[in-house]
Amino acid sequence: MDGQDVLVDEEEALKRYLPGGFGKHALEANVAAQIQRTKRIESTSLLEQPDASAGHSGSNDEEDSDEDSDSEDEFPASHELILKTQERAVTTLTVDPSGSRLITGSTDCTIKLHDFASMTPNTLRAFKSVDPTASKTSASSETHPVYHVEFNPLSPSQVMVICATPRAKIFSRDGEQLVEFNKGDMYLRDMHNTKGHISEITTGCWHPTDKNLCITAGTDSTLRIWDVNMRRAQKDVIVHKSRVAGSAGRTRMTAVVWGSSVQGGPNMLIAAALDGSIVMWGGEGPYTRPAAEIRDAHKKDTWTSGIDISADGRTVVTRGGDDTIKLWDTRKFKQAVSIVEHESTSSQYTSSNIKFSPNSSSILTGSQSGNLHILNPATLKPELITSVTPGSPLITVLWHEKLNQIITGSANAETHVLYNPATSNRGAAMVMSKAPKRRHIDDDPTLTTDLSQGISGDSIINPNGLLGTDQESTSHAARHPNVGLTASGKSRDPRRPHIPMTTPFAKSQPDELHIKNNIPLSSMRDEDPREALLKYAEKAEKDPMFTNAWKHTQPKTIYAELSEDEDEEEGPLQKRAKRG
Numbered sequence: 001m002d003g004q005d006v007l008v009d010e011e012e013a014l015k016r017y018l019p020g021g022f023g024k025h026a027l028e029a030n031v032a033a034q035i036q037r038t039k040r041i042e043s044t045s046l047l048e049q050p051d052a053s054a055g056h057s058g059s060n061d062e063e064d065s066d067e068d069s070d071s072e073d074e075f076p077a078s079h080e081l082i083l084k085t086q087e088r089a090v091t092t093l094t095v096d097p098s099g100s101r102l103i104t105g106s107t108d109c110t111i112k113l114h115d116f117a118s119m120t121p122n123t124l125r126a127f128k129s130v131d132p133t134a135s136k137t138s139a140s141s142e143t144h145p146v147y148h149v150e151f152n153p154l155s156p157s158q159v160m161v162i163c164a165t166p167r168a169k170i171f172s173r174d175g176e177q178l179v180e181f182n183k184g185d186m187y188l189r190d191m192h193n194t195k196g197h198i199s200e201i202t203t204g205c206w207h208p209t210d211k212n213l214c215i216t217a218g219t220d221s222t223l224r225i226w227d228v229n230m231r232r233a234q235k236d237v238i239v240h241k242s243r244v245a246g247s248a249g250r251t252r253m254t255a256v257v258w259g260s261s262v263q264g265g266p267n268m269l270i271a272a273a274l275d276g277s278i279v280m281w282g283g284e285g286p287y288t289r290p291a292a293e294i295r296d297a298h299k300k301d302t303w304t305s306g307i308d309i310s311a312d313g314r315t316v317v318t319r320g321g322d323d324t325i326k327l328w329d330t331r332k333f334k335q336a337v338s339i340v341e342h343e344s345t346s347s348q349y350t351s352s353n354i355k356f357s358p359n360s361s362s363i364l365t366g367s368q369s370g371n372l373h374i375l376n377p378a379t380l381k382p383e384l385i386t387s388v389t390p391g392s393p394l395i396t397v398l399w400h401e402k403l404n405q406i407i408t409g410s411a412n413a414e415t416h417v418l419y420n421p422a423t424s425n426r427g428a429a430m431v432m433s434k435a436p437k438r439r440h441i442d443d444d445p446t447l448t449t450d451l452s453q454g455i456s457g458d459s460i461i462n463p464n465g466l467l468g469t470d471q472e473s474t475s476h477a478a479r480h481p482n483v484g485l486t487a488s489g490k491s492r493d494p495r496r497p498h499i500p501m502t503t504p505f506a507k508s509q510p511d512e513l514h515i516k517n518n519i520p521l522s523s524m525r526d527e528d529p530r531e532a533l534l535k536y537a538e539k540a541e542k543d544p545m546f547t548n549a550w551k552h553t554q555p556k557t558i559y560a561e562l563s564e565d566e567d568e569e570e571g572p573l574q575k576r577a578k579r580g
Helices: 002-017 031-037 058-074 427-432 512-518 522-526 529-534 537-542 564-569
Strands: 079-083 090-095 101-106 111-115 128-130 146-151 158-163 169-172 177-180 201-206 213-218 222-227 236-239 253-259 268-273 278-282 292-294 306-309 315-319 324-329 332-341 354-356 363-366 371-375 382-387 394-400 405-410 415-419
Touching: 031 427, 079 427, 090 394, 090 405, 101 146, 146 201, 158 201, 201 253, 213 253, 222 253, 253 306, 268 306, 292 332, 306 354, 315 354, 354 394, 363 394, 363 405, 371 394, 405 427, 415 427, 512 522
Parallel strands: 090 146
Antiparallel strands: 079 415, 090 101, 101 111, 111 128, 146 158, 158 169, 169 177, 201 213, 213 222, 222 236, 253 268, 268 278, 278 292, 306 315, 315 324, 324 332, 354 363, 363 371, 371 382, 394 405, 405 415
């Protein structure tokens, strides 16, 4: 039996060594292993409930495990995909309605465009990076952090981008600027007469039923409704008059949401301000007077960064800078229905948001410690608390309806896509089900030449050189150019002469012999002009060119004869007397 086992092992080794077929083989992926690698270490840390009794039977343990599995299926947070494409804190993110494209905004003043269809497990990167505030007319234009990006839910080809400027912009889904709204006149006192915001915009949103309308909230105490087809002036202006003493009737608008009921009810426009108030208007106007207002909804001079309306249009949730989350009823818009304590991050990150789930069965928000909190929409009690970025604040959250995936942005520049392979569709689940992309030889920077900056004239191209070898780094001195040198660049060895640094400009200069032979009058550059003129003094005296007319009439030059007294009186320092 031992001999047969040895023969079987040899045959299996031979089968593994020999090819299974001819031609090009497709790269197959072990999908289960790839998805298992993305399983979270702390998959879904459900809240621990105190046990009623010390001992439990085996049937109770099975029931608890079934409940845990049901909760894991309810919230897609068992696996995660991490995107590290931004350089600083991810302040905002959005996904198009179909779930194919993800856009993130950051305090590094750029937005990154990601396409789930083109990503593979080893190519998790953005296909385009755009600076929304960059100007084509000036190379030294200022850049500003990105506060808000949002796909148009009715026309996904349009993306609203709001930076720390008075002008909001509309980009295409490919990152091309389509519209830039106008800026208002800052010297006008009445905000109704300006054609745009006069100070930076904080946030904005799209109209729920009209694809051409959007609204922006600014620090000039106004909300402005824009038509994407009319960029020169806003369609309507809503001026919020603060009633706080000493504010001169102005405050900063911190959050705005424009929602409609799924059952077809009227639209509602709700905004929060820095003076702690929450104001509600009818979604279709008129906007001269608010329909309801709560003056002390949150503490004064705290930044209410998050606000959202439920799908049925009956409840509103706000996340204030006073470390509270409050739930409001739009039918009785006077007092909060529920209030819970929740540490705020809006003092550092003003775009910290709070969102309802697609069916409004849960409320999502982040925390200062990097945890994702999923709350009950009726009592605001946490149903799930799971750590996403420990030690780094979780700023923005989003639960996409079609993907059934939760996307978060954190202060450590990471974007996490939480999903469940059993219930999630496409998105991160589709990326992890693909085979890893085989690295092409053109992707290896050591074997290719970067032509983005052009080919240097000083580079040495060796067509017969060996691939994978770097001729410049063969010697120890080439790989360590600063070893053995002082701070000024001189050699520590006194026997070695000091070679001055050669700049690229000096390298391209031709030699002196070439200049002398090919450039006319180049030798005059090093001559003394006085000596160059005195060379012709003797020739000018013997054969004058310009004074030949006086050779016979005035052979000898006659100068004026002045006495010493006249010379002193008519000297250059003698002042002439003024005539009266």
